[in-house]
Amino acid sequence: MKLGCITGPQQTRNFLLTNTAKEGETQTSLSYQFRVSQNLISLIIPETCSAIYEALQPIYMRMPRSQEEWRKVSQDFHSLWNYPLCLGALDGKRVLLQKPAHSGSHYYDYKGNFSTILMALVDADYKFLYADVGTNGRASDGGVWNKCKLKEGIEKEEIGIPPPANLPNSDIQVPYVIVGDDAFPLQKYLMKPYPSNDQSNEKHIHNY
Secondary structure, eight states: OOGGGOOSHHHHHHHHHHHHHTSOOOHHHHHHHHTOOHHHHHHHHHHHHHHHHHHHHHHHSOOOOSHHHHHHHHHHHHHHHSOTTEEEEEEEEEEEOOOOTTOTTTTBOTTSSBEEEEEEEEOTTSOEEEEEEEEETTSOHHHHHHTOHHHHHHHTTOSOOOOOEEOTTSOOEEOOEEEOOTTSOOBTTEEOOOOSTTOOHHHHHHHO
16 A cells, blocks of 8 residues: 555554554554654554454354354364364464564574464364464463363353264264364363374374
8 A cells, every 4th residue: 555545544544554464564663654653553553453353253253152053063074074073173373473572582482483372273164263362482282272261161161062962873972072283182072183103093094
């Protein structure tokens, strides 16, 4: 966007946010360009982010709210990935960032970068159902999960997960689960791969 095209307060807000997030431009630089105080810019950016989140989250990142909606997620996993009674795939991603001022090694991760962690639960089509963002990069995925609101909601039975059901073509009843990698602890509601050493054929098929 060119400066000459900015005609109103809302466009100015959007431009400030875009240049901070995409271009990494400093608030000091934006303050000189727009003759807006840095203090005001520091309020505008989180305010605009919150407005975008409130408008788009119910459309693009809506977690199921009933047993029927969770069952639909499970049906899609079974249909697309041949994994029955699965309510989502869980993983963490380190998002690189410029070291925040006066943060020391707080955001310094094991790969030698400064980062923050995005932890997300996605459905069978890779669409976000839930996201937790902001934990410093030093933490492990398991550590983030342990203080995650989603974990709390599952364990307190507050998010409408259906009761255990039969496996397909079987009378064996098992709980609905989410799936994660080795970084997560094994729980009755959280499945992870079998260790890679000495796998039977059945375990290899499960991991695949």
